[in-house]
Amino acid sequence: MTKGDSEYVQTLARGLSVIRAFGPNHQQQTLTDVARRANLTRAAARRFLLTLKRLGYVKSDDGKYFSLQPQVLNLGYAYLSSIPWWDVAQRYMEEVSAAVEESCSAAVLDGTDIVYVARVATRRIMTMTIAIGSHMPAYVTSMGRVLLAHQEDEWLDHYFAATTFAPITEKTVVEKSALRKILAEVKHQGYCVIDQELEDGVRSIAVPLFDRAGKCQAAINVGTHVARVPKAKLISDVLPVLQAASRKITAA
Amino acid sequence: MTKGDSEYVQTLARGLSVIRAFGPNHQQQTLTDVARRANLTRAAARRFLLTLKRLGYVKSDDGKYFSLQPQVLNLGYAYLSSIPWWDVAQRYMEEVSAAVEESCSAAVLDGTDIVYVARVATRRIMTMTIAIGSHMPAYVTSMGRVLLAHQEDEWLDHYFAATTFAPITEKTVVEKSALRKILAEVKHQGYCVIDQELEDGVRSIAVPLFDRAGKCQAAINVGTHVARVPKAKLISDVLPVLQAASRKITAA
DNA sequence: GGACGTATGTTCGTATAACGAACATAAGTT
DNA sequence: AACTTATGTTCGTTATACGAACATACGTCC
Known part of the structure; x- marks a missing residue:
């Protein structure tokens, strides 16, 4: 692993790409949708979605469709308030x-x-x-x-x-x-x-x-x-x- | 590793805690500040900060102080637009x-x-x-x-x-x-x-x-x-x- | 100038966290 | 019933991330 790469945490980058996979025409998505849009395997996307759900950033009422939660606003608000x-x-x-x-x-x-x-x-x-x-x-x-x-x-x-x-x-x-x-x-x-x-x-x-x-x-x-x-x-x-x-x- | 834990990506959780470490009284912080507030080792905090910098979410002009970038708003906006x-x-x-x-x-x-x-x-x-x-x-x-x-x-x-x-x-x-x-x-x-x-x-x-x-x-x-x-x-x-x-x- | 405190930069051996292929199951459609 | 598309789960593997330890830098104080 080269020097440049050892300073890059790709798990974080991939996880953030899950949040970015949501938007105006992607308000609620299946696990497979998110995996496709974030360019991840289904298993990886699933782990990230479940992690974000545990942290309160994502919800899934029916276990099929995921959507972002208002707590995601807090991330953006961290910037505004700073x-x-x-x-x-x-x-x-x-x-x-x-x-x-x-x-x-x-x-x-x-x-x-x-x-x-x-x-x-x-x-x-x-x-x-x-x-x-x-x-x-x-x-x-x-x-x-x-x-x-x-x-x-x-x-x-x-x-x-x-x-x-x-x-x-x-x-x-x-x-x-x-x-x-x-x-x-x-x-x-x-x-x-x-x-x-x-x-x-x-x-x-x-x-x-x-x-x-x-x-x-x-x-x-x-x-x-x-x-x-x-x-x-x-x-x-x-x-x-x-x-x-x-x-x-x-x-x- | 128990079943519950294998579905949780702690690297993502930790990375998000770096973003949350910023706020009204913590507009710009040193690496050590962030590590303390996010409850991380300095080395881990540094890798996350450099990753967020590569992704455009964080900047550091002088290599000493880090601050959030407007791109962080896009994470929150993903929720609004959804x-x-x-x-x-x-x-x-x-x-x-x-x-x-x-x-x-x-x-x-x-x-x-x-x-x-x-x-x-x-x-x-x-x-x-x-x-x-x-x-x-x-x-x-x-x-x-x-x-x-x-x-x-x-x-x-x-x-x-x-x-x-x-x-x-x-x-x-x-x-x-x-x-x-x-x-x-x-x-x-x-x-x-x-x-x-x-x-x-x-x-x-x-x-x-x-x-x-x-x-x-x-x-x-x-x-x-x-x-x-x-x-x-x-x-x-x-x-x-x-x-x-x-x-x-x-x-x- | 030296001592001290506080910070960052870097290395690298290590371990486990995360990975994904493969399989099982479920649900909806035809 | 067959097919398609989805989720759930396992587990062997590996490479990702880790952090202790050391080096270096900078600012302050005497």
């Missing part, structure tokens, strides 16, 4: 939301996606349901573009080399050089407005959330519908509120 | 929130606690930050009491035998027979109003969310401040909206 700025960000985001009467969210990068880590929702803007834990591609969201804009050049080169940019609406910018130009602008102006590139009718503005060392650790945004708030008003009225909130969160 | 009624509940809860102009949440039982699985927050009511994944003791929340009220008698006997009911505010009901009486009333009337038992000034009303088989699978609530909504108005104006939403979610 974000140092999470509680204070929530408070200032509530102020933002109240001031501008729109939804306010915070997200961090997770690979090539953003993942929502905080949210104050006034009303639904998008058709998809957004909650803490939801993922969206970074290149097509205002928070994602802010986060991308503040990545190291080397990381960005790798990102652009490895990512396929598919159009989602008629307005989605997918050309790499155009995207790079946008990111440079975002970096320079300190905010990003995105207009109906992820979904028709949806417009949002985001700013970076820096830590005390000046590193961009998250982004916060306000999302609205194009019928409600013109782009110019987003910049003139919403941006100052968002920037003020970001500074307060950093300072807290 | 709740069959989650998306449709979110939509109707948004309607409730818009109609009554207060926050609306959904929760399920997780041991003796409730855990929030959906939330539409209009404004802050409580001092503590509530998000998906947040826990609260069931006995002292409206949703918790609804969920307790619909548990099997045997389970309830066990619950009352095993739980200590500490007062949190001056109004917290902690006497077991009084609590049992309240639960019986909640079951009978089909809703629960709770008044400042978890926190001064906080009042909420909750109803059960049944599945199609008539089993109580969650509870939804509206929370408000005592200064804003009298109890009688909660019952006369908010309850019908909440009950209608619950029926629609069940029927969807």
Whole structure:
């Protein structure tokens, strides 16, 4: 066993793949389903499922179908509660939301996606349901573009080399050089407005959330519908509120 | 090795305890911290941390401090996205929130606690930050009491035998027979109003969310401040909206 | 600079934990 | 009844994971 491998516990990795085998179209599954999706033998999948059941992460009423239990949320919550700025960000985001009467969210990068880590929702803007834990591609969201804009050049080169940019609406910018130009602008102006590139009718503005060392650790945004708030008003009225909130969160 | 033990993968259990070792006061920890909190040897903790790092769940910039990564949220999100009624509940809860102009949440039982699985927050009511994944003791929340009220008698006997009911505010009901009486009333009337038992000034009303088989699978609530909504108005104006939403979610 | 305390990194012999093939059984469908 | 698809169980095997012990690093204190 090589040095690299002796530091890797494949039983843990396999066990976690069992949790990941569940999802929207796989709410409850048979043992054989899980084994297939997690690429395990049936016997191994069975042992993992029974272990997770003993630990309270999985249940099986009839012995045939398995489903995840709410205790799995505690694993994710361990991450949320370990974000140092999470509680204070929530408070200032509530102020933002109240001031501008729109939804306010915070997200961090997770690979090539953003993942929502905080949210104050006034009303639904998008058709998809957004909650803490939801993922969206970074290149097509205002928070994602802010986060991308503040990545190291080397990381960005790798990102652009490895990512396929598919159009989602008629307005989605997918050309790499155009995207790079946008990111440079975002970096320079300190905010990003995105207009109906992820979904028709949806417009949002985001700013970076820096830590005390000046590193961009998250982004916060306000999302609205194009019928409600013109782009110019987003910049003139919403941006100052968002920037003020970001500074307060950093300072807290 | 006995039969029971051969179905239990202790390496997975131990690996998960590493994730659980992180939290609000343990945002970043040394290897030795994690080993201590997870009750592992340093060598084992190190292998698990390096494995979780390889999988993207943990990071360590300086090789000394470890912290959780947003990818951990995906584990919790696997549970949320596997709740069959989650998306449709979110939509109707948004309607409730818009109609009554207060926050609306959904929760399920997780041991003796409730855990929030959906939330539409209009404004802050409580001092503590509530998000998906947040826990609260069931006995002292409206949703918790609804969920307790619909548990099997045997389970309830066990619950009352095993739980200590500490007062949190001056109004917290902690006497077991009084609590049992309240639960019986909640079951009978089909809703629960709770008044400042978890926190001064906080009042909420909750109803059960049944599945199609008539089993109580969650509870939804509206929370408000005592200064804003009298109890009688909660019952006369908010309850019908909440009950209608619950029926629609069940029927969807 | 040395002593001390607290941390991480590494090795490797060991044991047992986990493995999976193979078989038995169960349930549903045709 | 035959077939398909599923779970339950066993147990010989092995390689995975273990942890004690040692080396090294870093920070603090004197």
